[in-house]
Amino acid sequence: MGLVSWTALAALAAVLLTAPLLPGIVVRTKSFLTGRRGAPVLQLYYDLWKLFRKGTVYSTTTTWVFRAAPVVVLATLLTAALFLPLDGRAAPVHFAGDLLAFAGLLALGRFALVLGGLDTGSSFEGMGASREVTFASFAEPALFLCFIALVLATGDLSLSDMLGAPLAAVWPRAAAALTLVGASLFVLLLAENSRVPVDDPATHLELTMIHEVIVLDHGGPDLALIQLGGALKLAIFGALVVGVLVPRAGLGVAAAIAALLVGLGVVAVLVGVVESVMARLRLTRVPQLLVGAAALALFAVILLLR
Numbered sequence: 272m273g274l275v276s277w278t279a280l281a282a283l284a285a286v287l288l289t290a291p292l293l294p295g296i297v298v299r300t301k302s303f304l305t306g307r308r309g310a311p312v313l314q315l316y317y318d319l320w321k322l323f324r325k326g327t328v329y330s331t332t333t334t335w336v337f338r339a340a341p342v343v344v345l346a347t348l349l350t351a352a353l354f355l356p357l358d359g360r361a362a363p364v365h366f367a368g369d370l371l372a373f374a375g376l377l378a379l380g381r382f383a384l385v386l387g388g389l390d391t392g393s394s395f396e397g398m399g400a401s402r403e404v405t406f407a408s409f410a411e412p413a414l415f416l417c418f419i420a421l422v423l424a425t426g427d428l429s430l431s432d433m434l435g436a437p438l439a440a441v442w443p444r445a446a447a448a449l450t451l452v453g454a455s456l457f458v459l460l461l462a463e464n465s466r467v468p469v470d471d472p473a474t475h476l477e478l479t480m481i482h483e484v485i486v487l488d489h490g491g492p493d494l495a496l497i498q499l500g501g502a503l504k505l506a507i508f509g510a511l512v513v514g515v516l517v518p519r520a521g522l523g524v525a526a527a528i529a530a531l532l533v534g535l536g537v538v539a540v541l542v543g544v545v546e547s548v549m550a551r552l553r554l555t556r557v558p559q560l561l562v563g564a565a566a567l568a569l570f571a572v573i574l575l576l577r
Contacts, residue, residue, distance in 0.1 A: 282531065285528055286506050291316050291319060297546065333488070352506075398484065416569055421515070453516040457538075505542075
């Protein structure tokens with residue numbers, strides 16, 4: 272296991288502080304493109320502050336599983352972020368095969384959230400949980416295909432090497448394949464973060480809700496943890512996209528962190544553009560979209576095997 276560096280921790284702290292800003296950028300982009308005023312870009316910071324100061328109400332139907340879900344979700348995402356080389360060099364924690372731990376932590380967070388929804392005993396939340404795990408079964412193979420392509424490109428099994436200096440060295444000869452990987456990861460970002468065209472975080476239509484229906488019974492600090500986790504998950508997948516498309520190993524530490532934050536802002540703007548120009552897909556079309564993302568990663572693998 273690699274040693275923890277101060278630059279990696281500084282990059283992680285910068286991403287954690289910036290993460291709640293990303294949903295605000297998405298909303299402001301959508302508001303600008305659709306001619307509306309929209310909420311302030313710092314709205315999520317205000318919401319988190321307000322929710323953390325409120326109390327919590329639990330149904331007598333729920334057990335400790337429901338109460339533990341928000342904590343597990345945020346804890347798994349924070350731990351997963353430790354495996355990413357956010358400073359462009361090395362992650363705070365890295366070892367050979369840490370990509371499996373990274374994917375496993377994301378799956379564990381989803382599993383906890385789904386269990387929390389099922390623990391309410393509501394058939395409505397059970398419907399959303401079913402949809403969540405169904406789409407995850409299509410998204411996770413695409414994520415692993417992206418990782419396989421990065422392993423083939425760099426020859427390493429650690430995310431620190433897959434997204435660090437070795438990736439920057441192979442970019443000139445593997446640009447086409449890595450661009451396909453970046454496009455696939457962006458589609459996965461939309462799916463994993465319940466964004467249009469997979470899901471609509473602003474919807475209130477009962478028969479089309481997916482992620483939002485699972486967290487309907489959460490409130491106060493629990494809801495704040497879930498919303499903070501959602502912002503962090505958007506930042507994590509955004510960091511994956513930026514890490515693949517913009518290798519920063521050759522930059523200074525400050526420049527690499529600044530480039531990451533700018534890249535996350537650009538990714539948030541692109542998410543807002545997608546949500547402004549596309550409608551939500553029918554539920555039966557979502558698996559086709561995710562299979563398409565997997566196909567992009569598979570084409571990248573084929574190009575790297577040639």
